[in-house]
Amino acid sequence: MMKSIRDIYKVGKGPSSSHTMGPAKAASDFRKETPEADAYRVTLYGSLSKTGRGHGTDRAVMETLAPIPTEVIFAQETPEDIQHPNTLDLVALKDGREIARQRVRSIGGGDIMVEGRSAPGQSEETYLENSFAEIKQFCEFRYISLIDYVELNEGRDIWDYLLGIWEVMKRSVQEGLSTTGELPGGLHIDRKAKSIYDHILVNKHPEVVECQLVCSYAYAVSEQNADNGTIVTAPTCGSCGVLPAVLYYIKDKRNLSDMDIAHALGVAGIFGELAKRNASVSGAECGCQAEIGVACAMAAAALGQVFGYSIKKIEYAAEVALEHHLGLTCDPICGLVQIPCIERNAVAAMRALNSANLAYFLADTRRISYDMVVKTMYETGVNMNRGYRETSEGGLARLYSRRG
């Protein structure tokens, strides 16, 4: 069983689906349940506590609950009964007395789970299949494409939804390309998208032009995200630049229609949703392989759809894209979704193009399935040292802060 691909594409404000969108949703839902509260206390644990300041978790929660006064606590210790790395406690107060409390997990991609309440119900399940092997078998048995498969399960209005998603993606590319200045957070990083794009015409190396175009688009969206702009999770905020970058590039290059892109988003959504369902799209849970790796797989699958590949070739493109991100750690400097995140979106966009090209001539030699690589990604993620799962205690984040 698998949810609608609408679940993967959410419109929201950056910089983090698990650290800003999820907690903001938790606060908003809790507020609706506690209209009599005159104050709130929110305690952040695990990765939310370690990198919440850089990601702006406190700001997102306080803005959602405003004007009701809210105290946000970054817990130094995580109680033993807390299972998920992105957990927060919400407490509603009235005249200084606690009137309600809730423990919530921010599980990635902007989704939340309230502890003690049942997981999303069966009614939210849109697809009966639970693996790409099942999906492939279903399609091949009926001689239908992945687009037909999506429409069969989601209904025709999925294309209107995805056209709307594409509009937001396009806007995030265009706004990112026309904005300059320093990103917030204190790292003093200047936006680069416009400068990369502006230098394309004067570049003397034609082979670099594709790279510059794709990278400028990826930077544009990722910089919008880092600057609290409106983006689409694909599958998360931190990895939101990969898919729009390749689609913006290929639409122009091949003169495609918006509906062609909606179809590509539909196919990409299947691969994203499978990863979310059978593994994770949370950097705090499985490292950056779960965010950028899945984004790259989605982009490679989208390109495969645009190139008119068979189902087998599309799967190969997605599998290669994810396979070569296995083990990728999440180590954002100062907890900001900037270094290495923005550049990483650009590199992954290029890798998606390479994976789709590789699939063109190597798909017949394939030994590894998408399902297998998704499972491996999850196992690798849960075995990864906690310092490399969005805590900013390992990797680049640790060395950078040491140098001061």
Ligand code: SF4
């Ligand atoms: S390193 Fe990757 S997973 Fe971690 S915050 Fe950056 S983009 Fe997200």
